[in-house]
Amino acid sequence: MNQNTHLKTDVCIVGAGPGGALLSFLLNRQGISTILIERQPHLLKSFRGEVLNQDGEDLLKKHGLYSLVAKRGVLPLEQIQYWENGQIIHTITPDEQQSHVGIHVPQDHLLEVIVSQSRTLENEHILFNTVMTGLLHNKANKTVGINIRQEGRPASIEAAVIVGADGRYSAVRRQAGLTPDIRKHGYDLLWARIPAPAGWEPAVRMASMDGQQLALFSQFGGYVQIGWNIPQGAFTKLREQPFAPFVQKLVAAFPCLADSVAEHIRTWSDFVLLSVESSFAESWAQDNVVLIGDAAHTMTPTGAFGLNAALEDADVLSELLIAMSVDQFKSTEQLQKLQAVRGEKVKQQLARQLEMESSFQQRYESFQ
Numbered sequence: 001m002n003q004n005t006h007l008k009t010d011v012c013i014v015g016a017g018p019g020g021a022l023l024s025f026l027l028n029r030q031g032i033s034t035i036l037i038e039r040q041p042h043l044l045k046s047f048r049g050e051v052l053n054q055d056g057e058d059l060l061k062k063h064g065l066y067s068l069v070a071k072r073g074v075l076p077l078e079q080i081q082y083w084e085n086g087q088i089i090h091t092i093t094p095d096e097q098q099s100h101v102g103i104h105v106p107q108d109h110l111l112e113v114i115v116s117q118s119r120t121l122e123n124e125h126i127l128f129n130t131v132m133t134g135l136l137h138n139k140a141n142k143t144v145g146i147n148i149r150q151e152g153r154p155a156s157i158e159a160a161v162i163v164g165a166d167g168r169y170s171a172v173r174r175q176a177g178l179t180p181d182i183r184k185h186g187y188d189l190l191w192a193r194i195p196a197p198a199g200w201e202p203a204v205r206m207a208s209m210d211g212q213q214l215a216l217f218s219q220f221g222g223y224v225q226i227g228w229n230i231p232q233g234a235f236t237k238l239r240e241q242p243f244a245p246f247v248q249k250l251v252a253a254f255p256c257l258a259d260s261v262a263e264h265i266r267t268w269s270d271f272v273l274l275s276v277e278s279s280f281a282e283s284w285a286q287d288n289v290v291l292i293g294d295a296a297h298t299m300t301p302t303g304a305f306g307l308n309a310a311l312e313d314a315d316v317l318s319e320l321l322i323a324m325s326v327d328q329f330k331s332t333e334q335l336q337k338l339q340a341v342r343g344e345k346v347k348q349q350l351a352r353q354l355e356m357e358s359s360f361q362q363r364y365e366s367f368q
Helices: 018-028 054-062 066-072 107-119 171-176 235-239 243-253 255-264 306-327 332-367
Strands: 005-014 034-037 075-077 080-084 087-092 102-104 124-127 130-137 143-150 153-164 180-195 204-209 212-219 223-231 272-281 289-291
Touching: 005 018, 005 143, 018 034, 018 107, 018 124, 018 306, 034 130, 034 153, 054 066, 054 306, 066 107, 075 212, 080 332, 102 212, 107 124, 130 153, 130 171, 153 171, 153 306, 171 289, 180 255, 180 332, 204 243, 204 332, 243 255, 272 332, 289 332, 306 332
Parallel strands: 005 034, 005 153, 034 124, 080 204, 153 289
Antiparallel strands: 075 102, 080 087, 130 143, 143 153, 180 223, 180 272, 204 212, 212 223
């Protein structure tokens, strides 16, 4: 792309995560042109939500994508286990209508399938190494697109609709002045990923560690994702303490992980810290700017709602945009319908996360 390039499209989507990628595909399939921008140089992003629930699975099947993703590689999780002193004390299995309690889908598998399907339609243009630097306005101060920096060079994209699918620190949301209500949850999360031991069954495993939740998620490819809750803001002090006694608690909870932990979790730097918060933007749309996924409603990892909610947002928004394309996207007030359709379910899921977090210890103790 040459310096000061000016591009034009129907819909500009900022953020090539699952929500942004799916929205682009659904629009391309209807002949609506999109430009999808991504700040990373590729689709291989660092860890994000990777568990599909029934809603997410059904949605991918609705659009003919699930079988392709499954062929690329997924792992259905067979049960939820609660552990105490190295033993299973309670097990939750799927109900009669389901065959799993969730499906681990590596995000690169999901994104590669969606993007590859979209590229066959020739209506999508993906720009990697591209950062939004601001909204583009005309002389009447109307938003008509975005300014970007692509591989260090300035450019602009004119679009009828701008979609912020750029996560919980959304630049689109900030530039549009769509302020979120942010809630802290009293804990942060330490992530680690290690090879699973031999014979490791695909499941979600829970334990209580110093009154905090410790969760293990089986992953496709023979890995275990560790999510360890710690008090909010405690990691700095924690790092000042000896490492061995801390990590030994993990081994005591799950003795079968001893060898893998010893080989792969040796220092504090082997954990990744996630600052946990949720949010809900008072408004998800303003004029021709609209938000989806974490940009509109950040969720915590609890319950694995985030990925699925982003996909559902994309599905609903695609239908609105397809209808709006009939009059060349002039009726931008239709974008407000996304929140009208999706807002209540999202609020219920955010409330459910709070309930699950606050009642974890009580529920866990009831299994003992």
